[in-house]
Amino acid sequence: MEKGKSFSGGRKYTNGEITVYWKQDACIHATYCYRELIEVFDPGRRPWVDMHGATTDRIIKTVNMCPTEALTWKWNDEEKNKIIGPEQTNHIKFRRPELMGSGAEKIPEQPVTVKIMRDGPIVVKGSFELISSGNKKVISDSIISICRCGKSGQMPFCDGTHRK
Ligand code: SF4
Ligand code: FES
Numbered sequence: 001m002e003k004g005k006s007f008s009g010g011r012k013y014t015n016g017e018i019t020v021y022w023k024q025d026a027c028i029h030a031t032y033c034y035r036e037l038i039e040v041f042d043p044g045r046r047p048w049v050d051m052h053g054a055t056t057d058r059i060i061k062t063v064n065m066c067p068t069e070a071l072t073w074k075w076n077d078e079e080k081n082k083i084i085g086p087e088q089t090n091h092i093k094f095r096r097p098e099l100m101g102s103g104a105e106k107i108p109e110q111p112v113t114v115k116i117m118r119d120g121p122i123v124v125k126g127s128f129e130l131i132s133s134g135n136k137k138v139i140s141d142s143i144i145s146i147c148r149c150g151k152s153g154q155m156p157f158c159d160g161t162h163r164k
Contacts, residue, residue: 004047011047011049017077020051021073026070030067036062037062039054066090068143119162122146123144124139124143124144124146126142127141145157149162
C-alpha cells in the first residue's frame with residue numbers, strides 16, 4: 001500500500017488518476033469519510049488511506065462529504081482540473097488554492113457560513129475576524145473548526161477530543 005507523501009500541513013495519496021490531500025489540523029474526526037468508505041479511509045490502519053480500496057468516483061464522492069475540507073482532491077491530469085464543476089465541492093481548485101501551486105485562481109469572497117456539527121465543533125467558513133482571549137486574527141477565505149465541548153487541547157480550535 002502506498003504510504004502517501006507529505007505536503008505542508010498534511011499528507012497526500014494518489015491512485016494515479018486523482019490525488020487526495022489530508023490536512024491533519026483541519027480534521028475534526030467527524031467520521032464521514034470512514035463511515036462512508038472504510039475500504040479507503042480506515043483510521044485504524046497505517047497508512048490510513050488506501051487509494052486502491054475503491055473506484056475513483058466513490059473516493060471523490062466521499063472526499064466531497066468531508067465537512068471541514070480536511071480532505072480535498074484533484075485530478076492528476078491538469079487539463080481535467082480546468083473543467084471541473086463546482087458540484088465537486090472539495091476539489092482543491094475551489095477550496096485550497098495554496099495547494100495548486102503558482103497560477104492558482106483566487107477564490108472569490110464568499111459569505112460566512114456557520115455549521116454546527118452534531119456532538120462536535122462549530123465549523124465556520126469564509127472571511128472574518130476571530131477574536132479569542134483578547135487576540136484578534138483575520139481569517140481569509142478559509143475554514144476553521146471551533147471547539148464546543150471545552151476539552152480541546154488546542155483552544156479555541158477543535159482537535160477531535162470531543163469524540164472521547
Ligand atoms: S473531518 Fe474529514 S477527514 Fe476528518 S474524519 Fe471527518 S470526514 Fe474524515
Ligand atoms: S468540539 Fe472538538 S474538541 Fe471540543
